Amino acid sequence: MSVQILGKGKKVALKRRHARLRKHISGTPELPRLVVTRSNRHMVAQIIDDTKGVTxxxxxxxxxxFAGFEGTKTEAAKKVGELIAKKAQDAGITAVVFDRGGNKYHGRVAAVAEGAREGGLAL
Structure with missing residues (x-):
């Protein structure tokens, strides 16, 4: 399956990189996919089983x-990683495949992965 994303700009380039990554990464029931979505203000992490298409x-x-969270965006991203690792372990998930969502593995994206590792998930 070939996905062709046309256009210029940062968002289009991000979608193109993510489509290129998704050719090689998919989640299974045994090894689901940890997807990180990054915006200017927030971080979202999901663990997805791609065979069923279920989060x-x-x-x-x-x-x-995060209602009263005081700290930098990177510290918040690390906390997201720790919390998703805790929720994953409660759901019986011990290992995942990391999907950086087309972003560089740097900064807040890397902080989510680091927090997940510290929380006990194997990436």
Whole structure:
């Protein structure tokens, strides 16, 4: 399956990189996919089983866990990783495939992965 994304700009380039990554990465029931979505203000992490097309666990800086959070965006991203690791372990998930969503593995995206590792998930 070939996906052709045409156009110029940052968002189009991000979609193109993510489509290129998704050719090689997919989640299974045994090894689901940890997807990180990054915006200027928030981070969202989801663990997805691609065979069923179901989100198993999700965590975000938009949830009530972050209502009184004081810290940088990178610290918030790390906390998202730790919280999703805890939720994943409660759901019986111990290992995942990391999908950076077309973003560089740097900064807040790397902080989510680091937090997930510290929380006990194997990436």
């Amino acid at each position: 198993l666990v999700s965590e975000s800086t938009l949830t009530s866990d």
